[in-house]
Amino acid sequence: MPSPSSLQWLSLVATIWLQTINGANTDFPVYSSQLKQLLSISQVQLNNLAFASDAGKLFSWLAGFAVTYLPLRLILFIGAAFSLLGYGLQYLFLTQKITHLSYWQVFLLTALSGNGICWINTVCYLICIRNFSSYSRIAVGISTSFVGLSAKVYSDIADAIFHPENKAKAYLLLNAVCPLLVAVVTSPVIREDLNTGEEEKHGAFMVMFVLTIATGTCSFLGSIGPVSTWFGPRELVISMAFLLVSPALIIPVYAMFKGRSWDKVKKVYELSVEEGRGGGGEGRKEALKGEMKEEVGFKVMMRKMEFWLYFFSYMFGATVGMVFLNNLGQIAESRGLSNATSLVSLASSFGFFGRLMPSLMEYHLSKKGYTDSSPGIMATMMVPMVPAFFFLLLNSSNLILYTSAAVIGACSGSITSIAVSATTELFGTKNFAINHNIIITNIPIASFLFGYLAGLLYQRQGGSNSCIGTDCYNKTFIIWGCVSSLGTLLCTVLFIRTRRVCCKLEENADI
Template identity: 50%
Template sequence: MSSWPSSAHWLGLVGTIWLQTINGPNSDFPVYSSQLKELKGISQVQLNFLAFASDAGKLFGWFSGVAALYVPLPLVAFVGACFGLVGYGVQYLLVDSPGLKFWHLFLLTALAGNGICWINTVCFLLSVKNFASRSRVAVSLATSYLGLSAKVYTSLAETMPRLADSKAKTYLLLNAVVPVIVTVFVAPALRLFDLKSDSMSSTDTTFLVMFAITLATGACAVVGSIGSTASWLSSRQQMVSLSVLLAVPILIPVALKMNKIGEAKREKDDAVVVIEVTDLETTAAEEEVGGLQLLKKPDFWLYFLSYMFSGTLGLVFLNNLGQIAESRGLGRTSTLVSLSSSFGFFGRLLPSFMDYYSAKSGHSISRTGSMASLMAPMACAFFMLLNQGSVFLYASTAIIGTCTGAMTSVAVSATIELFGAKNFAVNHNVLVSNIPVGSLCFGYFSALLYQREASKRGAATCSGASCYQATFAIWGASCVVGTLLCVVLYVRSRS
């Protein structure tokens, strides 16, 4: 570790924010999935397998955790970006070719999905290690920007000149190139350093400024999504305003650096080093558990299953959003995807606010309790989808996006709370293996029901609310089960 000035804490956080913003290239899949389905002549079941393929890459995400122990973090992030470059880049080049078979698409998508794990591992480690006393706040703040990925990619695709002769190729090209460009740009800031920091009050003040910027960015994304629906805000205006707000956080480390230079002479002989102790470690499990040892813990399986029946279920819903919108007769799928992305952003940010104010009051909020409270409204949202009205579709999408985003953010801290911080990079990648398992089970089942409804009409595609009626009922019931499991986990880990 290097010992940088305190401004480097925030420079690293800004780099993490930018990485998270572009580290959800799979989130735009619903926008071009229907065209890809038609282009390659694949069935709804096969299309769901492609959505699962991106999640399947997480089965090997623990490799990134091991690599982070021995390899510099900028290189770990670059490896992840290169996996995405190959995975999506080859699809972009050959998607029109009959030689690119379905199993090729599956493997390439899985490779790109694994690359996401590598970049996430870097972002999580930077937030946890470099902001010890406010690690929960830093993690939630940084990961909230992952919720903007779909919005950023859809805005780029609609704003830039036509990059390819089809929508699918445009998104595949952006998914391949954008993460590499951003990773190379922010690589110098991706550093771990000794726990030397400003006073706590200074850190809190800086976080408040960052919260204000983040809220403005999220508001811009939501207004942009609503504006595109009402046709009073152009895609170019959305992209410009969003880009400006995403660039503003860099002013924080610059201002801190200038302030340090101004105070250097007066404080040279009276330097104070504040050794901060992570708030997460004070609530972490007494016994550090790592790797396959997790499988012996009842809490692991409660956490694994409760998350699979809720957070993972939300991701499956978002992966199928394109087909759901098409079956309901909505013209612009990108609008619904942008809406879910924008509300997912606020959902990821919510735990950061809660942790910030709970830390100031000296109380710690249980992560398992937070997760249980987020699962209940998600279950209600799935049952709301049984109503055929478009208003219920938009409202449910916003609720599911918010709760899924919040649980994704909370889960990072929950891993440390339950199993300790020492082996966090490996442990969290083992725990999120529930995502591909849930994606396969729930996605495949919904695709079979979709195909059954379509076959009743003698068509390849299904139209009408009945296409997903049974699916939503099953997903809602599953989410109720997940809520109950998480309540049990909360009771067990409450002490």
């Protein structure tokens, strides 16, 4: 029988595998143009299908309520079943196993699979938060970073197994079956409430970071044209599979170093240093800061100014970035790129590192006894998105397109990752499942508004046919850039408000 410590780390590894296949909607830009032809739909209708996956998040709060009454394993399989049903029926339709599906039936099936993502996310977030209470931001960041690899993983598998002409069918099949297969593999080891105390975990997380960064680097190198030609699709799949399995090595490594005497000496030294600095005062500050993290129910949360600042800054920041990434396929086509796979893979890889960045910052600061503000990190990561949109107006070169896609992918990924910690920081952990699923309802709202507007402007430029040229998205980039500026401003205000409270508590602790 594995020890509680081993099960704790195995559960984290399980969330990594689940998150790796839980970004099925991020591969939509790769086959969107082919799907548009197969279904004979307009650009606005195609944008609505991109929105449909996000529309499932309007009902993500159902997963938040369900975890109160149902075991995590059942929640996990409900999410996987939604993906199987939603994408599976679309696959059968495209392979003509089902004779007819209307456009709105395809829309609803896509929304159902999008809702399934929320159920799996809820399981992963709760495992990280409950099993690593003192290191939850690090655990969540490592786990969620692998969502950024989903598009790359699905692309590599599709390239290795399927013929290019069957890309749309291949992605729908993979999106349908992969979540269920991984759920079956991980369900025996997922546990919650396995927090084994406040013992030193930095060494174990360091090994996890090394393996995680190696995985992201492999993904990034596989996205670069000259490098990807050295290895065939099958070699890339084998390399990625090996690296995704490698996090399980954290268990024996952690067990081997956990009992080393130098760890104990380090703890004694750190305690003596804290006492020399006046540990009582620091402890008082920490206690007062803990009072900030009050446990807030969703009804009270929605009456707070912090909620609305957080809601709209997320909506005008990370969500606008997601809409841009959903449109990458059409943006690439309008600029003369025959294949959007490399562009989407690049954005996916940088999204991975963006999601990992907050965890690396937290890891470094926690070793020194400090912590940082989640709203502050979010505001910082929104800043580069604004010039990334406007640079697309100034230069039509492929280099600028790839650079902007990388920047927006990294920033939106980072904001999405830190948002999980921001929810607990602002409103507590007790009602996290419901609170966070309510907050992310901003994603479908923004996806519809900004995605529909992008499709409408695109269609006006190109008529009923595909639009070719930089003018197809120029007005859209202006709107997205201005909206991102507003999101940065709102998040800065949120940071100032929460920082002011923190400063007042620290002043009280010094009295």
